[in-house]
Amino acid sequence: MSSVQHPLRKYLRPSVEATTFCPGCGDGTVLQCILRAIDELGMIMDDFVFVSGIGCAAWIISPNFNADVLHTTHGRPIAFATGIKLSLPEKKVMVVSGDGDLTAIGGNHLIHAARRNIEMVVICANNGIYGMTGGQVAPTTPREARTITTPHGSLENTFDISPMVQAAGATYVARWTTHQPRQLTKSIKKAIQKKGFAFVEVISQCPVQFGAKTGAGGAVEMLEMYRERSISVKKAGEMSPQEIEDKIVTGEFVDTVKPELCEEVARLKKKVRGKG
Amino acid sequence: MSKVYILREACKGVVDCGICIYVCPKDILGKSDALNRKGFFPPEVVDEDACTLCENCMIFCPDMAIVVQKRKEKRAAR
Amino acid sequence: MGNVACAEGAIAGGCEFAAGYPITPASEIGHTLAKRLPEVDGYFLQTEDEISAICAAIGASWTGKRVFVPTSGPGISLMLENIGFAVGIETPCVLVNVQRGGPTTGAPSMGLQGDMVQPRRGSHGEYEIVALCPSSPQEMFDHTAQAFNLAERYRTPVFVMADAFIGHMREEVTIPEADEIEITYRKIPEEGTDLSKIKVFLDEDVAPMPIFGRGFKSHVTSSCHDEHGNRNLIDPTALDNFIQRLRNKILKHRDEIVQVESDYDGCELVLVAYGAVARCAKEAVRVARSKGMPVGYLRVITAWPFPDREVRDLSERVKKILVLENNAGQYYPYVRASAAERAEVAFLPPEILGQVHRLEYVVEKIEEMIQ
Numbered sequence: 219m220s221s222v223q224h225p226l227r228k229y230l231r232p233s234v235e236a237t238t239f240c241p242g243c244g245d246g247t248v249l250q251c252i253l254r255a256i257d258e259l260g261m262i263m264d265d266f267v268f269v270s271g272i273g274c275a276a277w278i279i280s281p282n283f284n285a286d287v288l289h290t291t292h293g294r295p296i297a298f299a300t301g302i303k304l305s306l307p308e309k310k311v312m313v314v315s316g317d318g319d320l321t322a323i324g325g326n327h328l329i330h331a332a333r334r335n336i337e338m339v340v341i342c343a344n345n346g347i348y349g350m351t352g353g354q355v356a357p358t359t360p361r362e363a364r365t366i367t368t369p370h371g372s373l374e375n376t377f378d379i380s381p382m383v384q385a386a387g388a389t390y391v392a393r394w395t396t397h398q399p400r401q402l403t404k405s406i407k408k409a410i411q412k413k414g415f416a417f418v419e420v421i422s423q424c425p426v427q428f429g430a431k432t433g434a435g436g437a438v439e440m441l442e443m444y445r446e447r448s449i450s451v452k453k454a455g456e457m458s459p460q461e462i463e464d465k466i467v468t469g470e471f472v473d474t475v476k477p478e479l480c481e482e483v484a485r486l487k488k489k490v491r492g493k494g
Numbered sequence: 495m496s497k498v499y500i501l502r503e504a505c506k507g508v509v510d511c512g513i514c515i516y517v518c519p520k521d522i523l524g525k526s527d528a529l530n531r532k533g534f535f536p537p538e539v540v541d542e543d544a545c546t547l548c549e550n551c552m553i554f555c556p557d558m559a560i561v562v563q564k565r566k567e568k569r570a571a572r
Numbered sequence: 573m574g575n576v577a578c579a580e581g582a583i584a585g586g587c588e589f590a591a592g593y594p595i596t597p598a599s600e601i602g603h604t605l606a607k608r609l610p611e612v613d614g615y616f617l618q619t620e621d622e623i624s625a626i627c628a629a630i631g632a633s634w635t636g637k638r639v640f641v642p643t644s645g646p647g648i649s650l651m652l653e654n655i656g657f658a659v660g661i662e663t664p665c666v667l668v669n670v671q672r673g674g675p676t677t678g679a680p681s682m683g684l685q686g687d688m689v690q691p692r693r694g695s696h697g698e699y700e701i702v703a704l705c706p707s708s709p710q711e712m713f714d715h716t717a718q719a720f721n722l723a724e725r726y727r728t729p730v731f732v733m734a735d736a737f738i739g740h741m742r743e744e745v746t747i748p749e750a751d752e753i754e755i756t757y758r759k760i761p762e763e764g765t766d767l768s769k770i771k772v773f774l775d776e777d778v779a780p781m782p783i784f785g786r787g788f789k790s791h792v793t794s795s796c797h798d799e800h801g802n803r804n805l806i807d808p809t810a811l812d813n814f815i816q817r818l819r820n821k822i823l824k825h826r827d828e829i830v831q832v833e834s835d836y837d838g839c840e841l842v843l844v845a846y847g848a849v850a851r852c853a854k855e856a857v858r859v860a861r862s863k864g865m866p867v868g869y870l871r872v873i874t875a876w877p878f879p880d881r882e883v884r885d886l887s888e889r890v891k892k893i894l895v896l897e898n899n900a901g902q903y904y905p906y907v908r909a910s911a912a913e914r915a916e917v918a919f920l921p922p923e924i925l926g927q928v929h930r931l932e933y934v935v936e937k938i939e940e941m942i943q
Contacts, residue, residue, distance in 0.1 A: 222499040224558040231791070233768075233802075239556055241506035241534070242513060246556020254553070267784045269631075281791050281803060286784040288634060289793035290627070291657050297624035301631030301639075304615060305589055306785045327627075330620040399553050425510070438516040483615055490610040 226253040229263055231284045238277055242437025244396035244422030248343050249278045251399050251420075252314065255406035266310045267302050271295040271324060274350045274424070275316035275343035293323030296331045299338055307480040310339065310410060317344040317358045321377055325357075332386035332415050336479040339409045340417045342379060345424035353427035363432045380419045384472045389414030391471040395421040395444035398468060405470065414478050421466055497565040498522065498539045498551070504559035507534030514551035514560055520544040523551065574709040575642075575739045578668055578732065579604035580747060581716030582640045583612060585666075586755045589632040590640040591617045591625040593647060596680035597736040598670035601642035622647040626654045626667070633663045634792065636760070636783045638720050642668040645687045646677070648694065655729055656695030657794050659818065662773060662781070664723035664730075664758055668716065671735040673926050682926045683735035685847055688902040691731040692876050698815045700822035702829060703731035703876040705846040709743045715873075721756040722829065726822060727778055733875060735898070737848040737928060761788065771799040774817035776824050822877055830879045834886070836868025841941050842886060844907055845896040846872040848928050853896050856934035865942050875903065880910045887911035892941055895919050896929055 230253075239246045256263070263285035270276035272292035280289040290298045295313045303311040313320075320328050320342050331338060347365060348354040354367040357377045364371055380393045390412045392405040402420060409416035423429065423440035434440050444466060451469035454462050508515060508525040514537055515523045522545050526538035536559070539545075545562075552562045579601045582590065590609060592602040605616040619625040622643055629639040643651070648669050658665055673679030674686045687694075691703045702722055704715040712734060719730040759780040761770060767788055771779045779799070782788040791801040796814045804810035822829070835857075836842045845853035850871045860867045870886055872879060887893065893915050895904040901919045908917040920937055922929040 222501070222561050222563070224501065224552075224561050226558060231789075236504060237557060241510035243556050246558075247513075247554055250553065250555070250558060263789065264787045267635075280793060284789050286789060287791050287793075288631070288784070289791075289795065291653055291794055294623065294627045294654065297619070297627030298631035300617070300619075300624070301589065301591065301628030301633075302635055302784065304617065304628070305632040305635040305637045309785050326620055327624055330624070396554075437511055437513055441513065441516060487610045487613055487615070491613065 226250060226257060229253045229256065229284055230282050234282050237282060239274065240426040242423065242425045243274070244345065244420070244424070245275050245278050245343050247396045247399055248275070248341065248402070248420050248422055249282065251403045252278070252341065252406055254403045255410060258403070259407055259410060261310075261410070266312055267306065269295040269299040269302065269311065269313045271315040271319035272350070273316035273319045273348070274345070275314060275422070276319065278314045278343065293319050294327065295319070296324060296327040296338070296340060300331060300336055303336055303338055304480060304483065307337075307484070311337075312339040312341065312410070314341045314343070317342055317346065317379065318348045318356045321379055322357050328383065329386045332383050332388040332417065334479045335387055335389055335415045335476050337413055338415055339406070339412070340415070341406065342417065342419045343422045344379060344419055345422045345428055347424055347428040347431070349424045349427040353431050360432070365431050380417070380471050383417045387415070387476070388417045388472065389474050389476050390416035392417075392469065393419040393421070393471070394468050395448055395466060396423055397441045397444040397448065401468070408473070414476060497563050498542060498545055499561040499563065500536050500538060501559045501561065502530045502536045503532070504557045505530060505534055505536035506532070506557055508537050509535060511556065513554050513556065517550040517554045519548060519550065520546060573600065573740050573742045574706070574712040574734060575600035575670065576604050577709040577745045578642070578712040578716045578734065578739070579608065581713035582666065582720070583608055584713070584747065584750070584753050585717035585720035586638045587640045587666075587720065588614045588637040589617075589629065590614070590642070591619050591628040592642050593619055593622045593625055595622075595644045595647050597672055597739050598642050598644045598647070598668065600739070601668060601670070605640070605642070622650040623654065626651040626658070626665075629665050630654065630658050630663050633665050634784050638664070638724070640666045640668075642670070644670050644672050644680070645674050645690070648687060648690055652690075652695040656697060656699065658729045659695070659699045659701065660794055661792050662727040662779070662818070664727055666716065666719040666723050666730050666732065668732040668734060670739040671733065679926060681736055683737035683848060683898065683928070684926045685735060685849065685898040685902065688733065688875060688897070688899065691733070698819070700819045701731065701876050702726065702728055702822065703733050703874065705733045705873060705875050706738055707847055707850045707871070708738065709741055710745050712738060713745050713747065717753060721754060724756050724758040725778070726825065726829070727758060727781055728822065733847065735848055760786070763787070768800055773797060773801055774799045774814065776817055776820045778821060826877045829874060829877060830882065831873040832870055832879050832882045833873060834868070834870040834882070836870060836886065836890060838866060839868035839890055840866040841868075841892040841894060841938060842890045843867065843869045843894050843896055843938075844872065844883075845869070846875060846903070849896050849898050852929050852931060852934060856931055856938060859931070859935050860938045865938060867938050867942065872903070878906050878910070883907055883910035884914070887914040890915055893917045894937065894941060896934065898922055898928060899925065
């Protein structure tokens, strides 16, 4: 039935026939959620500029999205997006990248963009590993996990990314897993409409690298694991640190309002030029 | 009435993926025995009447390889 | 001072967005821009580090803005990966390196022409670059303004290679009327153009830039790509095409880009220098000529692309070339290679590295070489 098209296909570049994701990769689900969010908001691709770094998640938007797409150097999409947004404030700027890109090499830019509260959507596909380069340890890889750079077991603690971004000053922070695409879509819609720095973390399965190396299994097993381990932010608030240690806390961490950088810049320019 | 379309050539297979089968609450999908051109076994609809149009399969699929559409019932003109 | 003139040159050159991080001896450029840019509806963003400065500038350039990043050697070192990115995706941007004593933290307030090859070879991979060498605060103004036009015309990063002496020197600077300053804009595709039908990258005659926000649906990637921005990491010819087209875009137009200032007709010995040292070289030539010595000079204004033709011509007309640099010989090997066996090429560093050559020292050396 070649005449049947996926309803979101129209947002993809005509030349793109398939994604480059591994079978069962959660990033494909994230891709759909982003497009569904845009579709349900009644927005078009030309309302956006998309920016991604380096890694599997960076290939969600590049080359797939039929829009202005900037595929940057590793760790830097937020820095590029800052320049784009300050210069083109009427467009929505969305960064889509992975946990290694955004919190390891790119951690500094994430912290400061949140601190500045520049209007931007950042979607962090967190698969707990460096997938594209062959399965090296990431700041999100669990302790004791055996990856290709921690063959004897990882000795390091992990980042709890969402609370960190909240602490840095973001005005919207949410976390979902790829087992919760409807909630994820809803959060992305909220993030897009947010007049401030909006961060959405998605725990996304990487069966080929993470699943294979740590024994977490295939796509279905990992999704089942997400389902079992997810608890709401509210529930987590009632539990002790020990009780939530191996849980995935999902939900909205913060949704607030603060002065936004581009608006402040516009106000400053007006003030300065008014004097002259 | 629903209609579940499997875009076979976009699918990366039930063996390595199989998410659609996992998320279907009514077990309407199963593994087909016909390989697609990439060498994967896509799913096939085994019990279409049981489909409730929940759209789980369509929403979860990482390759946008399943489309769920409400079948348009056309009344014959009288 | 030179740094302030540089900032004013940027504004005169149409700068709309600048980003930077505090670094001696360049900070005054940022200070001036922070104050002045909002006056002309622009903005200076002090970033969390140098890396985000160049990245933010490149992002802003992709929305059509004329962008500027002032820094010093250690900042350029941090930025090199993304300078390469700007080269690869053909992004106009102007960088200023107010060079300081290195290596490493070194002596922040001392001049050294220590980073001369850094723009050319500092980023990994094979590429060409454009770099100008101002010798005075006036040229800090002029070259910076000019750099924007070069960046826009050739869709490339352009370096202004100053140093602590030129940056902190105070001299009279004449600022022309706004309508006397030429402003060149990058070519942009017509609205509604189908990008798959035209080259938007890798055109040796400079492709129009499909900036963001115009509905072009541009795909801009740091990966090796083709003329339409499509990634190609597989075909053996893809990388060759990527490198050669980008290089030729600069080299093919070298006659329009390369600038030297020279006076050496009938001379036996010619001094070659750039930047702060060129001031000394010129003066030494004047003193030596007043003593009857047949000596001339060639001041390099555009360090890159290398003025190979100009140096070759020189080497065919004189017997000896003396390259003066405030370093251990960075530009000298290039001059020597271009002169090949046609002329004798020697190098003269200052007696103390980090200080501009003493005038008497240079004149003595000239006397020695003329004999």
